Amino acid sequence: MPGPITIFSARKIITMDPAVEEATHVAVRDGIILEVGTLNECAVWGDHTLDDRFGDSILIPGLIESHAHLLDGLLWAKAEYVGPIDRRDPSGKLHKGLASIPALVKRLKEVEAAISDPTAPLVGWGVDPSLNDLPDPITRHDLDQVSKTRPIFLLAASCHIAYVNSATLELANYAAIKAPGVLRDASGAPTGELQEMAAMMAAIKAVASNLVGASTDAEQFFNFAKVAQVRGVTTIVDGGGSTYFEPAFLQAALAATGSPDFPVRIVAHNNGITVPKVEDMIEAATMLRGKGNDKLVFQGIKILLDGSNQGFTGRLRPPGYLRTGANGLWNRAPEELRRIVSAMHAAGMQIVAHCNADQASEAFIEAVAAAQAEKPRFDHRHFIVHGQLLNESQLRRMATLGISATLFSNHMYYWGDFHRTHTFGAFRAAAMNPAATALRLGVIVAAHSDTPVSPVDPLLTMWAAVNRVTTTGRVQGPRERVSAYEGLRMMTYNAAWLLHRDHEIGSIRVGKRADFTVLAHDPLAVEPMAIKDIPVRGTILGGRVFPTAG
Amino acid sequence: MNIPVTVIGGYLGAGKTTLLNRLLAHPQGVRLAVVVNDFGSVNIDAALIANRDGETISLTNGCVCCSIGDNLALALYDLAERPDGPEHIVVEASGVADPARIAGYAASHPRLFLDGIVVVADAETVRARVHDAYVGDLVRRQLETADLIALSKTDLVDAKTVQQVQEWISVEVPDARVVTAPRAGQVADLLLSGPGGHAVLYDALPGGEHARQFMTWSFVRGGVLDGDALRTVIAALPAAVVRAKGVVRLAEAPDRRFVLQLVGRRWSLEPDHVENRDTVVPDRSVIVCIGLADQLEPERLEALFAPVSVAVVPRAVKALLQGVERP
Numbered sequence: 018m019p020g021p022i023t024i025f026s027a028r029k030i031i032t033m034d035p036a037v038e039e040a041t042h043v044a045v046r047d048g049i050i051l052e053v054g055t056l057n058e059c060a061v062w063g064d065h066t067l068d069d070r071f072g073d074s075i076l077i078p079g080l081i082e083s084h085a086h087l088l089d090g091l092l093w094a095k096a097e098y099v100g101p102i103d104r105r106d107p108s109g110k111l112h113k114g115l116a117s118i119p120a121l122v123k124r125l126k127e128v129e130a131a132i133s134d135p136t137a138p139l140v141g142w143g144v145d146p147s148l149n150d151l152p153d154p155i156t157r158h159d160l161d162q163v164s165k166t167r168p169i170f171l172l173a174a175s176c177h178i179a180y181v182n183s184a185t186l187e188l189a190n191y192a193a194i195k196a197p198g199v200l201r202d203a204s205g206a207p208t209g210e211l212q213e214m215a216a217m218m219a220a221i222k223a224v225a226s227n228l229v230g231a232s233t234d235a236e237q238f239f240n241f242a243k244v245a246q247v248r249g250v251t252t253i254v255d256g257g258g259s260t261y262f263e264p265a266f267l268q269a270a271l272a273a274t275g276s277p278d279f280p281v282r283i284v285a286h287n288n289g290i291t292v293p294k295v296e297d298m299i300e301a302a303t304m305l306r307g308k309g310n311d312k313l314v315f316q317g318i319k320i321l322l323d324g325s326n327q328g329f330t331g332r333l334r335p336p337g338y339l340r341t342g343a344n345g346l347w348n349r350a351p352e353e354l355r356r357i358v359s360a361m362h363a364a365g366m367q368i369v370a371h372c373n374a375d376q377a378s379e380a381f382i383e384a385v386a387a388a389q390a391e392k393p394r395f396d397h398r399h400f401i402v403h404g405q406l407l408n409e410s411q412l413r414r415m416a417t418l419g420i421s422a423t424l425f426s427n428h429m430y431y432w433g434d435f436h437r438t439h440t441f442g443a444f445r446a447a448a449m450n451p452a453a454t455a456l457r458l459g460v461i462v463a464a465h466s467d468t469p470v471s472p473v474d475p476l477l478t479m480w481a482a483v484n485r486v487t488t489t490g491r492v493q494g495p496r497e498r499v500s501a502y503e504g505l506r507m508m509t510y511n512a513a514w515l516l517h518r519d520h521e522i523g524s525i526r527v528g529k530r531a532d533f534t535v536l537a538h539d540p541l542a543v544e545p546m547a548i549k550d551i552p553v554r555g556t557i558l559g560g561r562v563f564p565t566a567g
Numbered sequence: 568m569n570i571p572v573t574v575i576g577g578y579l580g581a582g583k584t585t586l587l588n589r590l591l592a593h594p595q596g597v598r599l600a601v602v603v604n605d606f607g608s609v610n611i612d613a614a615l616i617a618n619r620d621g622e623t624i625s626l627t628n629g630c631v632c633c634s635i636g637d638n639l640a641l642a643l644y645d646l647a648e649r650p651d652g653p654e655h656i657v658v659e660a661s662g663v664a665d666p667a668r669i670a671g672y673a674a675s676h677p678r679l680f681l682d683g684i685v686v687v688a689d690a691e692t693v694r695a696r697v698h699d700a701y702v703g704d705l706v707r708r709q710l711e712t713a714d715l716i717a718l719s720k721t722d723l724v725d726a727k728t729v730q731q732v733q734e735w736i737s738v739e740v741p742d743a744r745v746v747t748a749p750r751a752g753q754v755a756d757l758l759l760s761g762p763g764g765h766a767v768l769y770d771a772l773p774g775g776e777h778a779r780q781f782m783t784w785s786f787v788r789g790g791v792l793d794g795d796a797l798r799t800v801i802a803a804l805p806a807a808v809v810r811a812k813g814v815v816r817l818a819e820a821p822d823r824r825f826v827l828q829l830v831g832r833r834w835s836l837e838p839d840h841v842e843n844r845d846t847v848v849p850d851r852s853v854i855v856c857i858g859l860a861d862q863l864e865p866e867r868l869e870a871l872f873a874p875v876s877v878a879v880v881p882r883a884v885k886a887l888l889q890g891v892e893r894p
């Protein structure tokens with residue numbers, strides 16, 4: 018027995034489908050789109066309820082975050098956001114960026130004053146002095162101003178650095194920890210900056226142990242979903258580090274996403290990161306196939322090739338990092354990678370490959386070329402995550418081999434200046450995330466936030482790809498800017514295609530799921546620099562309305 | 568008691584696994600923990616497995632083998648916190664890891680310290696590998712950061728090639744300490760530091776290949792030593808000395824015991840954290856050097872160490888020592 022029909026009206030519906038590009042009404046039944054057109058065209062289906070609440074808004078296909086991490090949800094659950102970037106929390110509340118140490122200390126004092134238990138640690142996340150107005154490091158002296166007795170632990174957005182106060186240093190006995198990542202001042206005393214897990218672990222165990230080890234907390238799933246939903250996301254990727262193959266974790270994920278109130282769909286990559294052996298990755302992926310629900314599906318196996326560019330661990334082609342000529346780190350040896358890629362490809366899997374710098378992309382492209390020679394496959398949809406320094410030659414090979422990519426367009430905004438002066442230099446900073454060339458060559462590309470690395474906000478990501486402007490207002494690589502239409506397609510249809518979900522989401526077309534994002538203004542008509550500021554009025558997921566606070 | 572941590576690096580196929588297998592099968596009475604990337608890479612004799620619990624395999628000989636999972640720091644933290652903790656930890660770095668980076672984890676807990684970085688290099692392929700576009704820089708970095716290089720598979724090439732590779736390493740890494748190990752496992756005994764890391768070791772080295780390659784030289788003195796002179800001597804030890812251990816008394820703090828640890832180029836001379844008075848004769852210093860048999864010159868070592876003895880132990884110091892030792 019089919020359910021009732023709802024017809025949503027809008028000032029304009031942008032379908033991203035060339036057959037009917039614009040409409041004013043969309044009819045929905047049982048979570049599926051019945052018709053798109055005028056009210057009369059929709060009413061042909063018979064009895065319906067007309068939902069006019071978004072009559073003065075713009076409806077677009079539900080926005081898709083094509084690369085993010087569930088860790089974001091855990092951080093919102095366990096720590097206070099105190100970073101330099103504006104972020105909305107799961108309730109939709111905007112946390113203005115704290116772009117200086119005095120601003121950080123002031124905010125921490127407020128947070129501290131609100132904690133009633135005098136021994137409870139203050140745990141924060143999101144700090145990043147490289148994005149502050151003055152890039153001075155945060156020290157224990159700064160944090161001791163907040164409290165000399167309550168342990169304080171602040172995790173950087175990169176998760177590679179932490180800052181602690183004297184109370185934490187003492188509690189975790191840092192006097193006896195000689196790890197080189199424990200920075201020390203001239204007198205040999207720890208400064209409070211702890212670089213990399215080797216230096217951080219003792220502090221984490223002492224004051225923030227709920228940030229390590231697999232959590233089965235339901236809150237992390239809801240936070241992860243809500244932070245995205247308030248910025249218009251209807252589908253988000255959990256990018257590969259989670260352990261869905263563990264029964265307790267899978268159970269927790271199914272329970273959370275199975276709730277009717279769960280506001281987004283999660284596409285989870287299978288874990289090829291913490292699982293050492295390719296046979297085990299394939300077995301887990303096979304076991305999880307079809308084990309999801311309406312809002313949780315498993316797709317692709319995620320593998321890591323290199324590190325991060327701002328952390329100087331991405332693998333670069335010559336001449337390496339700016340000035341030093343140094344190169345980054347492989348996560349797996351390229352020859353091991355070739356075996357893994359070949360095995361996954363032969364097993365019919367989709368491979369999702371984290372390749373941050375260009376040598377990592379090259380190694381992956383070569384591995385896929387070899388795998389294709391062994392066993393040609395069409396429509397495998399292997400894709401690169403980040404691919405920040407892809408060049409035209411690599412993109413042409415990708416086109417012929419069937420490899421696509423989700424680019425890290427947010428990087429140009431947040432770290433474009435940093436890359437220009439510290440990691441890549443002027444030319445390569447301008448060459449980052451070449452979306453226009455990729456699309457011109459027929460490589461289907463999407464773009465992502467990699468939250469918690471940068472905030473999940475598809476309109477901001479679209480804006481970054483359209484404008485390629487840095488925080489100081491410099492436009493880098495203007496020829497690689499995409500049109501607003503292409504930018505929106507990257508965040509909808511292209512992302513759906515990468516995730517093998519284009520048959521059901523990614524555009525507003527009869528027969529697809531009724532996943533829409535409701536905006537106050539038309540993202541294709543506003544001034545390109547205004548795209549990121551368009552208010553999100555809500556989302557519709559399978560026909561159900563999820564309002565946003567904003 | 569603090570726990571020494573040894574990092575084993577080297578490119579894929581160089582022989583790290585052979586070395587780890589040998590360590591687990593013959594731990595020389597040391598309660599050893601071996602931390603690996605993947606259980607599949609080590610080949611533990613089924614008869615040796617006492618129990619498997621998630622990321623940890625316990626062996627009947629008291630050793631454990633743990634997988635790194637996704638967090639080496641966490642794996643090491645858990646080992647350091649175990650009430651029946653290991654006496655020595657060996658960490659396998661992945662084939663493309665920078666061992667110096669992994670070594671950063673060796674001091675991630677107050678009870679842990681870095682004993683040394685040992686890099687296994689394949690005599691047959693290492694010279695070509697440093698020119699590989701993808702991994703050449705890392706293979707070179709592995710050699711550069713090694714405290715001790717174990718040149719493996721030397722039985723697969725002729726003697727002349729072994730010599731050429733050794734010469735090549737000495738040019739590429741000027742201060743390198745190199746031992747040859749046709750099968751990498753043969754250097755396993757060299758890495759272990761004896762029960763608790765304190766007992767003076769290697770009074771009897773195993774026979775065969777090992778004995779032919781290595782010889783020991785011991786230094787035993789009554790009274791206290793001149794710490795500054797000793798540090799100067801250790802820093803100037805010839806490259807033929809690949810391993811040394813010692814328990815010494817120094818004039819600068821005669822009531823304390825100091826422990827000397829040396830793995831290739833890396834050494835430390837630190838006050839002992841836990842005084843266990845039963846295991847050493849008070850008022851006596853012992854240092855054992857293990858070196859390459861064909862290069863170690865005992866007379867040269869005798870001459871080198873000559874200045875470290877403090878001729879006369881002041882009476883007051885002696886009285887103090889005795890007072891401390893026999894209250």
Ligand SMILES: [Zn+2]
Pocket residue numbers: 084085086256467
């Ligand atoms: Zn990621």
